[in-house]
Amino acid sequence: MRINKKLGLVIFLVIQILVIQVLKKFPEFIEQFYSNGLYIFISKLMRYAFGWIPFSIGDIFYTLASIYIIRWLIFNRKRILKDTINWLLDIGATLSMAYFAFHILWAYNYYRPPLNKSLNIEAEYTTEQLVDFTKRLIKKSNEIHTKIAKNDSAKVVMPFTKTDVFDKMQDGYNKLSEDYPIFKYQPKSIKKSIYSLPLTYMGFSGYLNPFTNEAQVDGLIPTYKFPTTSCHEAAHQIGYAAENEANFIGCLASIYNEDVYFKYSGYTFGLKYCLVEIFRRDKNVYYDILETVNKGIIKNYVEVDEFWKSYENPLEPVFEKTYDTFLKSNNQAAGMKSYSYVVALLVNYYEGKTL
Numbered sequence: 040m041r042i043n044k045k046l047g048l049v050i051f052l053v054i055q056i057l058v059i060q061v062l063k064k065f066p067e068f069i070e071q072f073y074s075n076g077l078y079i080f081i082s083k084l085m086r087y088a089f090g091w092i093p094f095s096i097g098d099i100f101y102t103l104a105s106i107y108i109i110r111w112l113i114f115n116r117k118r119i120l121k122d123t124i125n126w127l128l129d130i131g132a133t134l135s136m137a138y139f140a141f142h143i144l145w146a147y148n149y150y151r152p153p154l155n156k157s158l159n160i161e162a163e164y165t166t167e168q169l170v171d172f173t174k175r176l177i178k179k180s181n182e183i184h185t186k187i188a189k190n191d192s193a194k195v196v197m198p199f200t201k202t203d204v205f206d207k208m209q210d211g212y213n214k215l216s217e218d219y220p221i222f223k224y225q226p227k228s229i230k231k232s233i234y235s236l237p238l239t240y241m242g243f244s245g246y247l248n249p250f251t252n253e254a255q256v257d258g259l260i261p262t263y264k265f266p267t268t269s270c271h272e273a274a275h276q277i278g279y280a281a282e283n284e285a286n287f288i289g290c291l292a293s294i295y296n297e298d299v300y301f302k303y304s305g306y307t308f309g310l311k312y313c314l315v316e317i318f319r320r321d322k323n324v325y326y327d328i329l330e331t332v333n334k335g336i337i338k339n340y341v342e343v344d345e346f347w348k349s350y351e352n353p354l355e356p357v358f359e360k361t362y363d364t365f366l367k368s369n370n371q372a373a374g375m376k377s378y379s380y381v382v383a384l385l386v387n388y389y390e391g392k393t394l
Contacts, residue, residue, distance in 0.1 A: 045128035052135035059142070059150070066152040074151045074278045075221075081144060082276060083226070085252035090228030095255055097248030098233040145249035148280040154287065157221060160387040162380065166320050172386045173313040173328060179394040180306045181333045187299055194338035197262040197300050204265040205229050211270060211296030211305075222288060224273050231258035239350045244268045247275040261346055263339050266293045266304040286312070287384040306394075307336055309385050316382045 062069060089096045118126045155162040181191070188195050199207070205227075212224035232238055232245070232255035245256040245268050254272035256265065271289030279285050286308075293305025310332070318325040329337075 045125075045132040048135040049128060049131035052131060052138055055135070055138055055142070062147070063150050066150055069147055070151045070157075073147045077143075078145070078148065078278050082252050082278065085144075086226050086228040086276065089251050089253055090226050093230070095230045095233055095248070095251075095253055097251040097253045097255065100248075100250060102233075141249055145247070145252070146280065148278045151278070151280075154279065154281070154284040155384060155387070158219070158384075158388065160384070160390075162383050162387070164383050164386040166317075168386050168390075169313065169316060169320070169382065170324060170328070172389060173310070173317060174331075175389075175394055176306060176310045176313060177328070177331050180303070180310050180336055181331075183299060183303045183306060184333045184336055187303060188333075188335045190335070192334040192338075194335050194342060195263065195300070195303055197265070199262075199300070201231065201256075201258060201262055201265050204262070204269055207296065207298055207301065208266065208269045208273065208292070210298070211292040211294070211301060212273065214295040214297070215292050222274075222277065222292070224277055224292075227273065228252060228276070229254040229256065229269055229273060231256055235259045240352055242347065242350075245272045247272055252276055261342055263304060264343055266296070266301045267308040270305075283380045284384070286381045287388075290381075290385065291388075307339065310336070311340060312381050312385070316379060 115126060115129075153162065184195060185191060197204075208229070209224060209227050212222060216223040228251075230253060234255075235258040238244070238246070238255075238257045239259050243257065244260050244264065245254065247254055254269070254276050256269055256272060260268060267289050269289075270292040271285045273292065274285035274288035279288055290305050290309045293301045293308065296302060296305070314325065314329065314332075317328065
């Protein structure tokens, strides 16, 4: 690539960054023309193109890209001192193209309006509302747990494989989209990640590949978590970039599913968020209300916690901090710590509704 073209791409990178700073101030424009316009076409096209392939094209793409970058750095290491400007232009030009692809294919969704506005619900709630909703959620979770567990002290074991979860998950979205067409998920493109082990060590249960629109789920996580995690990643696919909003949508899609095990996963997922928020606000209330939760549900929570603890390593906090910084730089001020907003969506969504 000629120097003038490289320089042009570097300048284009600067322009892109400036344009995004402006677009952040116009979320309604993003919602209308990108999230509900161009993105719908792009995302469906990629899911039709890659969804039917049984393995992750995105993971293979990342593998090849990583090999190419390492090879390029090795063969061009001497240019760092001899031809520094051209070397930097090469990197800048590549970053410019990647930055453009990342945003046009998915990342402009970071700048759409908050989900509570689309659903016309509040984003605030009182401690009294939280406690009342949590009690309702405990009653419902206990009820479902009693139906599918041997006794109230037994953890629930999913009776299907992780691949079965991928086949079943779309049902919940189909039901949810009957009430809220904005959550229509068609076609699906969800797969176990080739890099499940590295993902686990990094502390991530899944991710969306923005360049192929494939949802990747960590194939090592407990099956109990697979329904909500799969539905969470599907929420990213339909254009909800914020982690807290994807958690809320994933919870709803699991609850709306006709399969009782999906419902259990969804209700207890939402319950854990509420319990954490109560703990933050009033520890005495938390310990009192925790006593009313079936012991088997607690065992499912412990199962997940022990899974993640078994993979703890010194680098995990580094990866989490990096991703947290990435989220904050992309219009998610709370980063990974977004419990309160997830709870706000749940509390206000179910205000006046039957669980």
